[in-house]
Amino acid sequence: MKNLIKLIMIAATGMLIANAPVNAQSKPLRIEINQGVIEPMPIAAPKFVAKGNGSQEYANQITAVIVSDLAGSGLFREIPASAHISNITNFDAPVQFADWKAINAQALITGSVNVSGDNLTVQFRLFDVFAQSALGDGLQFQAGKGSWRRMAHKVADAIYARLTGETAYFDSRVVYISEEGPKNARRKRLAIMDYDGANSRFLTDDNDIVLAPRFSPNNKEIVYTSYASGSPKVYLMNVDTLKQRLLDEQPGMTFAPRFSPDGTHVVMSLTEGGNTDIYMVNLQNGGKTRLTSGTSIETAPSFSPDGQQIVFESDRGGKQQIYVMPTSGGTAKRISFGKGSYGTPVWSPRGDMIAFTKISKGRFHIGVMRVDGSNERLLTASFLDEGPTWSPNGRVIMFFRETAGASGAPAIYSVDVTGRNLKRVKTPSFGSDPAWSGLLK
């Protein structure tokens, strides 16, 4: 990332501690997200205090993004400012806990925003209102003004992590396919946006069909499929410089590329003579190893987070089903056994689950199962839901949903791994094939 965000801990002020009654018995404020949250935790996030000229607009927007991130996760509910009794006008003044307790805010977020020249400083503190104590140290982020959204996401990430005990996913990006035009002449472009749909920008023009991009583990490169040469071929692109190169110069159509977790290899499908198999390409020396064989279709490979296994789809049993094989190739084990077809398996970053597309009785579903195929759960259903991708913390899945008919078009959605909190991710035009980055550094 070009814009570095500097992180500093703010020493807890004596005042805050002095005013907080010591309550050694209380457990830390914590929301458990394993089972899906029925009742979001009520939080108050009064507008961050603007310090200095020109800070107010940033303070307003940064607070709004933090609230949008937290409430959008489905785990938290914002208590609107109209219900607040206290105002926070001084970031360092003692918190009137009774005023926040009275409106049943369990957590309170306070912050300040200071613009100085081109630099922006954001500070925040998180409080357990009922325990009347700070949750962790205050934090300060410093960066250029242009990074204000990322700083807001970083604050929200820190709050999410403290309140859930898990890493978050707000300071992340999504690379996707932006689509325009009629269904039989779609114009497709590679595009990249923040996880919440903000800051969308194009990475390619619409001259060639482009498909299914994926991030490298360091989020700096993507692999994708383009028809630039007339037939589908896998390309590698640097997201900052937009420099691209053909991954494999040899004949044959290539598609469905994904990076290995260490970023040194790309696994993909190669079609020759009508037969599609999975190959591993070494990015250092260009060497190519074949991992599957036979006349069946093998595609949509995805690495396990430890790099030891690859999950993929194959119709070797007659229909699209999901299989797992060692990264070196060799014997594959089928893991999907339900009725219908299964495709596009993606290994969760936590390593515990596989997300997939299921086609059954003319409907499409996004679902998850354990890596041994047990505990299959379908999260969505529609005319066409396809292409799951995991949030960096493995708690949320993004996918695309295409509507039926002559005017049918795709849009990007997200859903919690519990099946709750289904919502559309706003993109400037039609969107498909989302792929989530890791958390940005």
Added chain:
Amino acid sequence: MTSMKLTFAAIALIGLSACDSNSSLGGLGKDRGAPSSGGISQSNLDPASIAYFNETIGDTVLFLVDQSTLTSEATALLDRQAAWLLDNPRNSVTIEGHADEQGTREYNLALGARRAASVQNYLVSRGLTDARISTVTFGKERPLAVCSDEACWSKNRRSVTLVTGGLGS
């Protein structure tokens, strides 16, 4: 006030009906069909022209759902294509393989490639040389008909033989 923990109940699979916001619009789509010949009667076409190949012989072979095997109609059409190509040795062909929208994107790319290869193999079996035939898959990226029911899907599960070079190019 020590208990700060929210309580949760385990949730069974959330009702899928909540996600079923897209009612099928199938049947409303206007079928565009194949491009028309623009009123040119076939008697005016030079039998060695690409237009003759496209309109009189036919460039499109249809496939059954999730299949790449050739039907008897398909082989009859491909026999005529092969005969024409043997008569017009300066032409080459690209076989495009396509799939309908009822499959995932990458699988459909592989399926389209299979269909194109199926046509290629048949043409080779009829005496054409491999070198004259190239293949490309478009998966579900370029539907011909845009409605979302079998009337359109059956037209989209296709291969298209694109003639290049020779007369009329």
